[in-house]
Amino acid sequence: MKKYFLIESRNPWDSQQVDRNYQIAADLAKAGNEVTLFMVENAVLATxxxxxxxxxxxxxxxxxxxxxxxxKERGIMPSEIFAGIEVASINAVVDAMANKQKMIWL
Amino acid sequence: MSNKTLSFLMMDGPFEQARTTTSFRIIAAAIARGYNVNVFAYEGAVSLSFAKQTPHANSIHGHSSEEENHPLTKDWIAALMKEAEAKGGKLDWINCGLCVDERGVTEAIAGCRRGAPKDFWQWATESDATLVIGTK
Structure with missing residues (x-):
């Protein structure tokens, strides 16, 4: 099992590519990999x-x-996001790299 | 001090994309941990360290240069290099030479050097992890 750390910076209403990126994350997970999707910038609008x-x-x-x-930049409170989505700092990216995860900015 | 080394490839030019700010946030977080950080600046990103970047006033808003306090990426890089040294690590910065020549941004700030894509490949093979931050 490999560990993938995916970064998405766009939202699905900005580009149809984002839905395909979600599918990549889902497919990697279904294939037995441990997958994290980190949403940053306008990607958090989808949360x-x-x-x-x-x-x-x-x-x-x-x-x-x-x-x-x-x-915070977009005025979205943690109470407004889907259950199951965790709020994380940018340190999550650094920790994943330090743990030698496979990094992909989608 | 840590023996971890993280490498990044940046492609976006300064003053254009939120990705540039996010990239610097990630690099700053890595430096805060005491990690060594390599950055290969490719294509438009070679202008991030251009020494002739200059702050300016905003006549529309009636702000002086000091009031505008316009952030310059060359200053961010210099500050991060200083911070890395204070944390016992290092920020190594290479600009793609051909990309520099194409754009005429040959004057980089101290600490940033000229190189080639093979340098990025070398870093990728030697680092704990590598993140490519491409244009969209």
Whole structure:
């Protein structure tokens, strides 16, 4: 089993590529890998539980992290995001690298 | 001090994308941990360390240069190099030479040197992890 740390900086309403990136995360997890998806910049817009159409809710096997700084910049409170998405600092990226995870900025 | 070494490849030029700010946040976090950090600046990213970047006033808002306090990426790099040294680590910065020549940004700040993509390959083989931060 490999450990993948994926970084998404766009939201699904900005680019159709984002939904395909979600699918990459899901496929890697289904293949037996440990997968983390770190959302930063406008990617955190998709974490809002008020979002009607959202592929994030299909990523049951993927660990979902939302960058705290990006959430604050956009006025999104932790209480407003989907259950199951953790708020994390940018240190999560550094820790994953230090632990030799496979890093991909999608 | 740590023996961990993390490498990054940046491609976005300064003053354009949020990715640049995020990239510097990640690099700053790694330096705060005392890790050694390598950055290979490719394509537009070679302008990040351009020594002739200059702060400016904002006549529309009526701000002086000091009031505008315009952030310059060359200053961020210099500050990060200083911080890395204080933490017992090192920030090594290489600009792609051909990309520098194409853009005419040959004057880089002290501590940033000229190199080639093979340097990035070498770093990638020797580092604990590598993150490519491409343009979108």
């Amino acid at each position: 809002r539980s008020s979002a009607k159409t959202n592929g994030l809710t299909n990523l049951k096997q993927v660990k979902l992290l939302a960058d705290d700084f990006s959430l």
